Amino acid sequence: MVLSFENEFRLSTVALRFNGIHPDSHRDKRWFIQFIFFNSFAIYATIVYVGFDPLISIFVLQICGQLDILSYQLLALNEVTEQNEIIKKLKTINIKLQDLYR
Template identity: 50%
Template sequence: FCGIFGLCLFFDSYAFLVYLGFEPLIPIFTLHVCGQLELLSLKISKIISESETEQEIKEKFRTINVKLQELYRFIDEVQNDFKMLMEFNMKTSTFIVPCNAFQIVQEFRVNGNISIEFISLLIASLIHFLTPCYFSDILMESSERFRQAVYCCGWEKCRHKSIRKTVLLMLIRAGKPFSISTIFYFISLDTFSTMCRQAYAIFNVMNAAWT
């Protein structure tokens, strides 16, 4: 009995630490990148107006591009580390949510009781997948604002072709937004809505088959 209790306690502690460590990591990383993108947007909007020589403009653009490449590498590392976990999270949430919803409905229909346990698990499952989707969506919006800042930096006032080419290359690169993705999907609020639609379809099938 003590051995079983010890194993259960170990599993509970492990599961608690996994959730405690997994949930905040992606929001922390994405908010860090969002903050860096906002700073770069502010810097790039003042490059042309506050610089006097072509060399000074080139040097500032070079500094921004170096920082931008670091952010792209950082996001790629985060994506590689969490790609499988996010895919697993999405697939399991797609099945856990309708199963919990069906159990809640059945419990109320048969016994007239409201199952607090399953309601809590349903809410936790939704939040568990909503959190990375929400912050990844914020990351994509920050990336779009940076792209707009590059376009509105005042490049049309600069006559140097090399600087215009630099801006063009930055716009092309910024056309691919910063994002967190699974194996098959980009993580965003659209992905969350897709998961909810799939979960609702599964719930309808279960409700039609066992009622």
């Protein structure tokens, strides 16, 4: 038995019903509000992603810079001769290190 599909396929009106145009585009403006809402969310999501993406590298650079400053402060302790001043500076350096490592 041979199946023949000649003249079987017709263009249906159901397929033409959904052509991508809003049915009441001239009278009903809800689609415009949805369009504005969806596009504003897309722009907001893009800004949030672009702002969040380099955040880890910024934190790493910030901590590296602060550790470098603390190393210079430790090297500057060699020039101090008073015992009390050395203790005060070591306390401030230790407090800054504790803040960095938290």
